[in-house]
Amino acid sequence: xxxxxxxxxxxxxxxxxxxxxxxxxxxxxxxxxxxxxxxxxxxxxxxxxxxxxxxxxxxxxxxxxxxxxxxxxxxxxxxxxxxxxxxxxxxxxxxxxxxxxxxxxxxxxxxxxxxxxxxxxxxxxxxxxxxxxxxxxxxxxxxxxxxxxxxxxxxxxxxxxxxxxxxxxxxxxxxxxxxxxxxxxxxxxxxxxxxxxxxxxxxxxxxxxxxxxxxxxxxxxxxxxxxxxxxxxxxxxxxxxxxxxxxxxxxxxxxxxxxxxxxxxxxxxxxxxxxxxxxxxxxxxxxxxxxxxxxxxxxxxxxxxxx
Amino acid sequence: xxxxxxxxxxxxxxxxxxxxxxxxxxxxxxxxxxxxxxxxxxxxxxxxxxxxxxxxxxxxxxxxxxxxxxxxxxxxxxxxxxxxxxxxxxxxxxxxxxxxxxxxxxxxxxxxxxxxxxxxxxxxxxxxxxxxxxxxxxxxxxxxxxxxxxxxxxxxxxxxxxxxxxxxxxxxxxxxxxxxxxxxxxxxxxxxxxxxxxxxxxxxxxxxxxxxxxxxxxxxxxxxxxxxxxxxxxxxxxxxxxxxxxxxxxxxxxxxxxxxxxxxxxxxxxxxxxxxxxxxxxxxxxxxxxxxxxxxxxxxxxxxxxxxxxxxxxxxxxxxxxxxxxxxxxxxxxxxxxxxxxxxxxxxxxxxxxxxxxxxxxxxxxxxxxxxxxxxxxxxxxxxxxxxxxxxxxxxxxxxxxxxxxxxxxxxxxxxxxxxxxxxxxxxxxxxxxxxxxxxxxxxxxxxxxxxxxxxxxxxxxxxxxxxxxxxxxxxxxxxxxxxxxxxxxxxxxxxxxxxxxxxxxxxxxxxxxxxxxxxxxxxxxxxxxx
Numbered sequence: 048x049x050x051x052x053x054x055x056x057x058x059x060x061x062x063x064x065x066x067x068x069x070x071x072x073x074x075x076x077x078x079x080x081x082x083x084x085x086x087x088x089x090x091x092x093x094x095x096x097x098x099x100x101x102x103x104x105x106x107x108x109x110x111x112x113x114x115x116x117x118x119x120x121x122x123x124x125x126x127x128x129x130x131x132x133x134x135x136x137x138x139x140x141x142x143x144x145x146x147x148x149x150x151x152x153x154x155x156x157x158x159x160x161x162x163x164x165x166x167x168x169x170x171x172x173x174x175x176x177x178x179x180x181x182x183x184x185x186x187x188x189x190x191x192x193x194x195x196x197x198x199x200x201x202x203x204x205x206x207x208x209x210x211x212x213x214x215x216x217x218x219x220x221x222x223x224x225x226x227x228x229x230x231x232x233x234x235x236x237x238x239x240x241x242x243x244x245x246x247x248x249x250x251x252x253x254x255x256x257x258x259x260x261x262x263x264x265x266x267x268x269x270x271x272x273x274x275x276x277x278x279x280x281x282x283x284x285x286x287x288x289x290x291x292x293x294x295x296x297x298x299x300x301x302x303x304x305x306x307x308x309x310x311x312x313x314x315x316x317x318x319x320x321x322x323x324x325x326x327x328x329x330x331x332x333x334x335x336x337x338x339x340x341x342x343x344x345x346x347x348x349x350x351x352x353x354x
Numbered sequence: 355x356x357x358x359x360x361x362x363x364x365x366x367x368x369x370x371x372x373x374x375x376x377x378x379x380x381x382x383x384x385x386x387x388x389x390x391x392x393x394x395x396x397x398x399x400x401x402x403x404x405x406x407x408x409x410x411x412x413x414x415x416x417x418x419x420x421x422x423x424x425x426x427x428x429x430x431x432x433x434x435x436x437x438x439x440x441x442x443x444x445x446x447x448x449x450x451x452x453x454x455x456x457x458x459x460x461x462x463x464x465x466x467x468x469x470x471x472x473x474x475x476x477x478x479x480x481x482x483x484x485x486x487x488x489x490x491x492x493x494x495x496x497x498x499x500x501x502x503x504x505x506x507x508x509x510x511x512x513x514x515x516x517x518x519x520x521x522x523x524x525x526x527x528x529x530x531x532x533x534x535x536x537x538x539x540x541x542x543x544x545x546x547x548x549x550x551x552x553x554x555x556x557x558x559x560x561x562x563x564x565x566x567x568x569x570x571x572x573x574x575x576x577x578x579x580x581x582x583x584x585x586x587x588x589x590x591x592x593x594x595x596x597x598x599x600x601x602x603x604x605x606x607x608x609x610x611x612x613x614x615x616x617x618x619x620x621x622x623x624x625x626x627x628x629x630x631x632x633x634x635x636x637x638x639x640x641x642x643x644x645x646x647x648x649x650x651x652x653x654x655x656x657x658x659x660x661x662x663x664x665x666x667x668x669x670x671x672x673x674x675x676x677x678x679x680x681x682x683x684x685x686x687x688x689x690x691x692x693x694x695x696x697x698x699x700x701x702x703x704x705x706x707x708x709x710x711x712x713x714x715x716x717x718x719x720x721x722x723x724x725x726x727x728x729x730x731x732x733x734x735x736x737x738x739x740x741x742x743x744x745x746x747x748x749x750x751x752x753x754x755x756x757x758x759x760x761x762x763x764x765x766x767x768x769x770x771x772x773x774x775x776x777x778x779x780x781x782x783x784x785x786x787x788x789x790x791x792x793x794x795x796x797x798x799x800x801x802x803x804x805x806x807x808x809x810x811x812x813x814x815x816x817x818x819x820x821x822x823x824x825x826x827x828x829x830x831x832x833x834x835x836x837x838x839x840x841x842x843x844x845x846x847x848x849x850x851x852x853x854x855x856x857x858x859x860x861x862x863x864x865x866x867x868x869x870x871x872x873x874x875x876x877x878x879x880x881x882x883x884x885x
Binding site: 077078079080081082083084085086087088089090091092094095096097098099100127128129130131136139140195198199202203206209210211212213298299300301302303304305308312315316317 | 766769770
């Protein structure tokens with residue numbers, strides 16, 4: 048298993064190289080540049096700025112310069128927030144995004160799996176229908192509706208939590224964004240768990256376990272759940288990467304200092320180095336988590352063996 | 355019983371905590387102003403700034419030769435006095451005896467250094483062209499001359515002499531703009547690019563940066579070395595970066611902000627009804643307009659431009675579509691602009707709309723277009739709800755005069771890149787003045803202005819009048835000539851002004867000293883909080 052993991056890690060490098068290259072050139076294909084704004088710059092000033100950021104060099108040369116810098120761990124300066132380098136911006140934003148993301152995923156896992164299992168055990172009952180309907184709402188209501196609603200109700204009407212902001216990172220500022228981030232995930236996980244749980248409960252090995260006279264709790268927790276979690280685990284890999292790199296909507300509405308908004312804003316601003324920086328972080332994270340998922344398969348499913 | 359006892363205990367505990375807080379509060383009596391700023395600051399270095407959201411912070415931290423007063427008008431800043439030569443081209447400033455926040459004296463050399471730095475080609479400063487009025491500046495910035503070619507000279511530590519290319523009555527107002535701020539030579543040279551980090555920054559204004567967390571807040575505290583520190587009431591000002599207007603408004607409602615620098619316009623009715631004592635809408639030095647590409651068919655024909663401009667029902671856009679107190683625009687320079695008087699309005703101002711439509715139809719017919727031969731054009735705008743609503747309304751208005759309009763929207767970067775390159779027929783644009791003077795609006799239609807003259811308007815009479823005005827130092831005479839130029843533009847309509855901007859913000863009644871003004875400048879040093 049170790050050698051499998053190492054082999055997988057080695058493939059990360061070429062994959063990353065492809066991602067960086069494609070992202071670099073695609074970004075430059077987008078019309079408009081970082082310094083196009085409502086006031087067109089006089090030509091000599093535009094020339095000065097482009098020179099200051101090497102944007103006047105041929106694209107291939109810019110690419111090589113960029114790759115060279117990345118190898119030295121330098122992601123370059125942000126073109127929009129000029130007092131910070133891309134590295135500094137990511138370092139200052141990533142902890143908040145990851146913290147919220149991990150909390151949301153943990154919440155989704157605990158609540159989602161519990162409700163999903165409950166619904167499966169009481170298949171086609173009132174409990175099942177209500178859990179599934181609520182989770183359908185959780186999936187259907189977009190977070191740009193849910194988030195302001197939460198902030199309005201809990202922040203203004205009930206005055207229980209701050210409407211938005213981050214303070215100095217106190218817990219009360221994190222409650223609403225975690226809930227808003229977790230809700231759709233809870234819904235997905237509950238539905239996935241229910242679906243596979245229903246299937247597993249009808250499988251032979253569960254029937255055998257029951258025939259042996261095991262208590263129902265043991266059958267569900269020790270035998271059925273393990274098998275039922277497979278699709279959830281597959282889903283969680285990319286979902287965790289996505290949630291940990293922040294959400295544009297949640298961050299904007301709750302004023303979270305994460306890196307999620309950079310994906311959109313930096314792209315809209317044509318802040319090339321910043322876009323590249325967050326893409327690289329996302330790509331690395333998603334590859335590592337996918338690897339973690341594959342390794343988890345082996346733990347959960349005795350049929351999966353890596354050599 | 356137990357419950358009652360518990361409640362009592364809780365109450366006492368709360369009282370105790372409250373008391374403790376009150377006592378510690380009294381001991382500090384710190385006045386903190388919390389401002390919701392509608393954008394992330396770009397930099398604390400005055401030479402790398404191009405947004406008003408950023409200038410709010412640097413205006414608090416740096417003192418130009420002149421600076422914005424409480425009412426937004428320029429007042430004496432780092433200079434305590436100045437003299438102007440008879441031809442209006444040479445200014446001599448006497449600097450105030452004051453120091454940087456680290457105790458180093460502010461000298462005339464700091465200004466010369468700063469201006470040479472912003473103009474140096476390798477600095478790559480977006481806004482450098484604002485200083486082109488200083489002799490030699492354009493050559494230095496274009497790399498055609500060395501820094502010493504700039505006609506700004508430190509006669510001694512406290513005397514600065516500046517020569518201009520032409521008498522520019524707006525020069526003094528320009529000196530309050532961040533492009534003309536001094537920078538501390540000693541700190542910039544010591545720390546390089548990092549000189550604006552909180553631990554290194556040195557300022558000569560009322561406030562100093564102590565922390566900046568991207569996307570969250572930047573905190574400034576009172577600079578005790580500021581020359582007028584005795585009259586500065588607010589101890590600390592926190593600028594929260596909040597691009598989401600609804601979220602900002604909610605924080606204001608929850609009492610977490612004292613000032614919100616923008617509002618969620620779509621909720622204007624609710625705000626007027628429920629937050630009237632905080633809502634502030636005031637004229638702002640800017641014009642929202644549509645620009646016609648004048649050097650390409652069909653807009654080479656001034657009749658078509660005029661007809662289409664006439665057919666825009668500005669009152670309906672302002673009153674029915676936007677409803678946030680904007681004023682319909684019939685001139686490019688907004689009324690109330692300094693050194694100008696009443697602007698030159700288009701001749702269809704005041705004409706009943708029905709009549710304007712008829713006249714516009716006649717003009718279109720003259721130009722060869724009518725119901726059987728409709729003019730087909732594309733109107734471009736950048737993504738934003740208001741731009742879209744206006745475009746849809748104008749599309750319907752133009753339909754009445756036989757113009758078939760296709761709407762085309764893109765993100766801001768593409769929009770402005772295409773405007774600059776001239777890839778459009780009619781497009782939405784806006785202009786906010788950098789300094790309060792008609793020239794700062796009218797130069798946009800001068801042929802020599804290059805890419806920013808989006809319309810590619812190339813009118814000899816207009817260019818001639820603008821050049822003539824530049825050479826005149828008498829303010830009244832200059833205003834008359836500029837007005838004549840604007841008349842030419844309003845007749846030719848390379849641009850169709852639609853409305854004059856307003857500033858829209860929420861200011862808590864506890865904030866004292868906030869004066870609505872056209873440049874929308876509200877330096878924290880003039881504000882206070884009711885306790």
